Amino acid sequence: MPDSDTSATSQSGAHRLPQGAAEVVEAALHARRSVRAFLPQPVEPALVERLLAAAARAPSGTNMQPWRVHVLTGAARDRLCDALVEAHLAGQAEPDPGYAYYPPQFFEPYLSRRRKLGWDLYGLLGIGKGEKERMRQQHGRNFRFFDAPVGMIMTIDRRLEVGSWLDYGMFLQALATAAVAHGLGTCPQAAFAEHHRSIRRVLPIGEGEVVVCGMALGYPDWAAPENRLVTERVPVREFATFYSA
Structure with missing residues (x-):
C-alpha cells in the first residue's frame, strides 16, 4: 500500500492522482497570489523542507535541477x-551586470499591465500619484520580506544558460503552489536582485552565482489591505493560438 502522502502507482509505473485532485490542484493555482503582508506566526522548519522537496519535482532539462535556495x-x-533596508534607504541598488529582470524600456502591452498593477496596489494602500x-x-518592505x-x-550558477532559468521559473511556481495547499502564502521578489552586493556581504554567495530573486513565505495576514489585491489575467485566446488541421 502506498504511503498516505504519495500518489498511487499502477503496475505500469504511472502515477495516479486521487479522485478530485484536478479540482484541488486548479484551486491552488487560482488561489496563489503575491502576498505582501504576513502574520508573525512561525513556519515549522520541517514544513519548509517539505515544500522545497515538493517543488524540486519541477522539470528541468536533463534533470539538471539548477535551483539553489538560501x-x-x-x-x-x-x-x-x-x-538590505540600510542599502535601500541609501540608494545603493546595483544590478548584476549579467542579469536584467526587466527590459531597459517597457513597451505595450507590458507597460500598461505594469502600471495597472502598481496603481491597483497603491490604491488599496491609499498611496496617491506623486507620493x-x-x-x-x-518598495522597501520587500527587504523585510x-x-x-x-x-x-534564490540563486543560480552563472555559467548556466537561459534554459536553466526557464527551469527555475517552474521550480518557483511549484513552490508557491505547494505553499497554498498548506495555508501559506508567498511573494516572489525581483527586488532582491538589485541588491546582490549587499546580500553577498551577509550570505556566503560567491560571484559565480546570480541572485535570481527572493521569496517571502509565511501565513498571510488577510486583514491587510494589500492582500486584497487580485491581479487580472488576459483570456486564453489572447495569448494562445490553437491549430487543429
Missing part, C-alpha cells in the same frame, strides 16, 4: 533584512 529565519533573516516617499517606503517569518534567496 533559507533564512530568526536572527539570520533579521541580519539580512537590516543590511514618491510613500512609494519608496512600500513583507514581515514573513521565512525569507529565501
Whole structure:
C-alpha cells in the first residue's frame, strides 16, 4: 500500500492522482497570489523542507535541477533584512551586470499591465500619484520580506544558460503552489536582485552565482489591505493560438 502522502502507482509505473485532485490542484493555482503582508506566526522548519522537496519535482532539462535556495529565519533573516533596508534607504541598488529582470524600456502591452498593477496596489494602500516617499517606503518592505517569518534567496550558477532559468521559473511556481495547499502564502521578489552586493556581504554567495530573486513565505495576514489585491489575467485566446488541421 502506498504511503498516505504519495500518489498511487499502477503496475505500469504511472502515477495516479486521487479522485478530485484536478479540482484541488486548479484551486491552488487560482488561489496563489503575491502576498505582501504576513502574520508573525512561525513556519515549522520541517514544513519548509517539505515544500522545497515538493517543488524540486519541477522539470528541468536533463534533470539538471539548477535551483539553489538560501533559507533564512530568526536572527539570520533579521541580519539580512537590516543590511538590505540600510542599502535601500541609501540608494545603493546595483544590478548584476549579467542579469536584467526587466527590459531597459517597457513597451505595450507590458507597460500598461505594469502600471495597472502598481496603481491597483497603491490604491488599496491609499498611496496617491506623486507620493514618491510613500512609494519608496512600500518598495522597501520587500527587504523585510513583507514581515514573513521565512525569507529565501534564490540563486543560480552563472555559467548556466537561459534554459536553466526557464527551469527555475517552474521550480518557483511549484513552490508557491505547494505553499497554498498548506495555508501559506508567498511573494516572489525581483527586488532582491538589485541588491546582490549587499546580500553577498551577509550570505556566503560567491560571484559565480546570480541572485535570481527572493521569496517571502509565511501565513498571510488577510486583514491587510494589500492582500486584497487580485491581479487580472488576459483570456486564453489572447495569448494562445490553437491549430487543429
